[in-house]
Amino acid sequence: MNQNSWIMALALILLTAIVSPAVHGQTATHEDSAEGLRLFRTNCAGCHRWHGGGGGGYGGDALSLRRTKLDRAQIIEVIGCGRPGTGMPFHLRDAYNDGKCYGLSATDVSNGMVREAKNFLRPNEIEIIADYVIANVKGRGEPSFAECQAFFGTGSRACNVYKSQQTAGQ
Amino acid sequence: MSDRKIRLLGCCMAALVSGLVINAAGARADDNTMTQERLLNADQEDGNWILHHKDYSAHRFSNLNQINADSVKNLKVAWTVQLGGLEGGGIWTHGGLEGTPIAENGFLYVTDGWGSVYKIDAHHGEGVMLWKMDPKTDHDWAGAVACCGVDNRGVALWGDMVISHSLDGRLIATDKNTGKIAWQRQVANPDKGEVITGAPLVVKNMAITGVAGAEYGIRGWVAATDLTTHKEVWRTYTIPGKGEPGSETWKDDHEARATGGGSTWVTGSYDPKSDTIFWGVGNPGPDWDSQYRPGDNLYTDSTIALDANSGKIKWHFQHTPNDPYDYDSVAENVLVDLNGPNGTQKLDLEADRNGVGYAVDRDSGKFLWAVPFVKKLTWTKGVDPETGRPLEYDASKPVQNYAVTPSRDDKVTMVCPGNMGGKNWPPTAYNPTLHLWYIPVIESCNRITNEPTKPGSFKAREMFTGGGPSDPVRITGSVTAIDVTTGKEVAKQEAPYPMLGGLLATPTLVFAGQPDGHVMALDAKSLAPLWTFNTGGGVSAPPITFTVDGKQYIALLVGQGGAWDKWFIDGTPDLKRIAPSSTLYVFGL
Numbered sequence: 103m104n105q106n107s108w109i110m111a112l113a114l115i116l117l118t119a120i121v122s123p124a125v126h127g128q129t130a131t132h133e134d135s136a137e138g139l140r141l142f143r144t145n146c147a148g149c150h151r152w153h154g155g156g157g158g159g160y161g162g163d164a165l166s167l168r169r170t171k172l173d174r175a176q177i178i179e180v181i182g183c184g185r186p187g188t189g190m191p192f193h194l195r196d197a198y199n200d201g202k203c204y205g206l207s208a209t210d211v212s213n214g215m216v217r218e219a220k221n222f223l224r225p226n227e228i229e230i231i232a233d234y235v236i237a238n239v240k241g242r243g244e245p246s247f248a249e250c251q252a253f254f255g256t257g258s259r260a261c262n263v264y265k266s267q268q269t270a271g272q
Numbered sequence: 273m274s275d276r277k278i279r280l281l282g283c284c285m286a287a288l289v290s291g292l293v294i295n296a297a298g299a300r301a302d303d304n305t306m307t308q309e310r311l312l313n314a315d316q317e318d319g320n321w322i323l324h325h326k327d328y329s330a331h332r333f334s335n336l337n338q339i340n341a342d343s344v345k346n347l348k349v350a351w352t353v354q355l356g357g358l359e360g361g362g363i364w365t366h367g368g369l370e371g372t373p374i375a376e377n378g379f380l381y382v383t384d385g386w387g388s389v390y391k392i393d394a395h396h397g398e399g400v401m402l403w404k405m406d407p408k409t410d411h412d413w414a415g416a417v418a419c420c421g422v423d424n425r426g427v428a429l430w431g432d433m434v435i436s437h438s439l440d441g442r443l444i445a446t447d448k449n450t451g452k453i454a455w456q457r458q459v460a461n462p463d464k465g466e467v468i469t470g471a472p473l474v475v476k477n478m479a480i481t482g483v484a485g486a487e488y489g490i491r492g493w494v495a496a497t498d499l500t501t502h503k504e505v506w507r508t509y510t511i512p513g514k515g516e517p518g519s520e521t522w523k524d525d526h527e528a529r530a531t532g533g534g535s536t537w538v539t540g541s542y543d544p545k546s547d548t549i550f551w552g553v554g555n556p557g558p559d560w561d562s563q564y565r566p567g568d569n570l571y572t573d574s575t576i577a578l579d580a581n582s583g584k585i586k587w588h589f590q591h592t593p594n595d596p597y598d599y600d601s602v603a604e605n606v607l608v609d610l611n612g613p614n615g616t617q618k619l620d621l622e623a624d625r626n627g628v629g630y631a632v633d634r635d636s637g638k639f640l641w642a643v644p645f646v647k648k649l650t651w652t653k654g655v656d657p658e659t660g661r662p663l664e665y666d667a668s669k670p671v672q673n674y675a676v677t678p679s680r681d682d683k684v685t686m687v688c689p690g691n692m693g694g695k696n697w698p699p700t701a702y703n704p705t706l707h708l709w710y711i712p713v714i715e716s717c718n719r720i721t722n723e724p725t726k727p728g729s730f731k732a733r734e735m736f737t738g739g740g741p742s743d744p745v746r747i748t749g750s751v752t753a754i755d756v757t758t759g760k761e762v763a764k765q766e767a768p769y770p771m772l773g774g775l776l777a778t779p780t781l782v783f784a785g786q787p788d789g790h791v792m793a794l795d796a797k798s799l800a801p802l803w804t805f806n807t808g809g810g811v812s813a814p815p816i817t818f819t820v821d822g823k824q825y826i827a828l829l830v831g832q833g834g835a836w837d838k839w840f841i842d843g844t845p846d847l848k849r850i851a852p853s854s855t856l857y858v859f860g861l
Contacts, residue, residue, distance in 0.1 A: 148363045158723045159735030160839040162742060189742060190378035257395045263463050263732045
């Protein structure tokens with residue numbers, strides 16, 4: 103990379119950082135973020151909800167990703183390996199083939215100790231999801247109307263309740 | 273003339289000609305208009321299937337007998353039609369099929385999970401789609417709060433209209449001939465977590481609608497809409513309001529009633545003699561934290577009998593008071609008349625999610641008998657033969673302690689049947705000659721984890737369940753036959769997978785489908801399998817039978833629907849290989 107493109111990249115990162123809180127608290131709309139939303143939606147939102155706040159119910163007691171203390175590497179590990187003994191499934195096809203996840207083996211999986219995800223993800227998809235969680239979910243407070251619209255778009259009434267909650271609060 | 277126009281003309285000419293043939297064969301000219309008279313005599317229209325449960329008594333029994341115990345071995349696919357509605361929305365990655373087709377004079381009306389209605393011409397030995405009505409359901413609004421899949425269980429007929437529901441809470445009337453929406457009305461509100469998955473029941477110019485959403489803290493109801501004025505006639509809440517009868521069964525001090533659940537998403541039945549509508553009511557909310565809502569929690573987990581004109585509750589019978597298991601009584605009520613030495617016994621039969629089949633007197637709600645229909649039942653030691661209550665039930669206790677009770681003190685428990693129940697929504701069938709009642713069974717246990725619910729923690733459109741299930745052990749299924757003259761189980765045909773689709777009974781056969789794609793015909797008496805076919809897609813819908821030009825067919829929607837593949841798949845890991853699909857199958861000899 104030459105010097106110019108370094109500067110460009112730096113500028114882009116800075117721009118992203120400055121612009122993002124204004125744009126409904128979302129990071130830049132580059133491809134990875136859209137892909138992150140898509141992957142989060144199909145693989146995670148069923149249990150952690152669209153806002154990542156989790157909660158009980160049919161998906162088990164999914165923890166809040168908004169309040170998570172985990173860093174990027176730890177999030178990647180949990181997505182790939184799941185959490186044995188809980189409802190959090192593993193998403194990496196060979197997670198339990200070579201002991202890389204908590205030193206556990208395939209037999210532990212077949213014993214039902216670790217849940218298997220409905221769809222497996224590739225390592226780079228897991229990274230994209232982890233980045234999405236860090237940029238859009240981790241550290242957030244109560245879900246907002248704008249955040250909801252960023253997730254569902256503006257064509258649906260799915261976010262109505264956040265709008266009325268906001269008005270009610272004003 | 274374009275190629276397409278020619279084909280269109282061809283289809284319509286064919287329809288016209290076949291219409292003429294029907295008339296020439298002597299059918300009444302007004303046969304294409306639905307009236308109360310016809311609905312009352314639905315069981316007499318042998319070649320048609322004009323009510324969701326075939327007749328107002330919910331027998332799902334047809335007299336048609338060309339396809340019988342001898343000939344069924346020759347049954348094969350006559351034709352198929354691909355439908356739509358596979359797209360996801362909200363928390364769902366795909367829609368599925370749970371609908372019961374309606375058949376009238378050789379035309380079929382079926383729905384997909386998002387509530388699109390399809391009219392299919394079944395004449396000419398193949399299925400020709402005449403129109404599709406797409407209600408443009410708000411996928412994310414509804415799909416984000418549909419607890420258990422993108423589902424629609426079918427339509428009703430009235431006048432020249434097809435009456436249907438959409439997941440996002442609408443009642444829709446579609447012109448039968450053109451497929452155009454004539455009018456629609458918002459009946460349920462997804463902003464409150466309410467969605468509609470059940471088929472409407474039409475009674476006396478009213479469409480009766482039930483609601484889903486007990487996992488989202490709704491207050492359930494059954495509502496009647498006048499089909500002429502399009503206005504609401506009555507709405508009966510399944511959770512009593514302050515000071516109303518039954519409100520004393522909510523003994524907490526934090527308004528648990530307001531989020532008390534009690535969904536009504538399975539179509540009810542109707543007795544014209546007493547002018548009564550029978551409807552099943554679902555679980556209390558939060559599902560697995562009964563300590564949040566001390567008291568019996570009426571009318572959750574109950575059968576309610578409603579006056580058809582006013583919606584007033586005449587009587588109720590509760591199956592699992594203060595339910596800590598998610599044992600809905602969202603089930604069809606099967607109305608059976610039994611002639612005995614002491615006159616006619618008028619039964620209301622209900623196969624409950626708690627694994628027990630109940631018979632009560634349908635005029636008084638008085639308990640008659642109960643019979644467990646699952647192989648393993650651990651939550652109670654049994655049902656009191658006098659009262660119909662679980663043996664451990666203690667009226668003096670605000671929170672019930674049954675044999676196994678998920679609770680704040682016993683946070684992780686294995687319970688049988690599991691929370692999907694011994695039988696879920698898939699309908700039973702009843703053979704009135706053999707007096708056999710067939711139940712599509714989920715043979716299961718599952719693990720319930722209690723999470724204490726804090727007063728004030730309820731949020732609209734968020735799950736409000738007080739815990740959750742998981743499925744560490746294998747789940748299977750069966751078709752189980754009960755002799756209703758004795759109240760005893762007489763046959764059980766086991767199946768490798770849970771029964772997620774429901775049943776059809778004919779004089780000598782019972783039809784069923786499995787979530788791995790297999791459809792089967794069982795002998796009506798022994799339940800021995802006589803025929804099987806692999807549709808190649810998951811079956812989660814009930815079969816029906818009908819005739820076209822005198823020839824008998826079996827129709828069945830195929831396309832993995834419901835909640836199983838998302839929430840319960842660990843109990844049947846090999847079903848992970850089943851892909852979503854959306855097909856109407858029609859079988860003939």
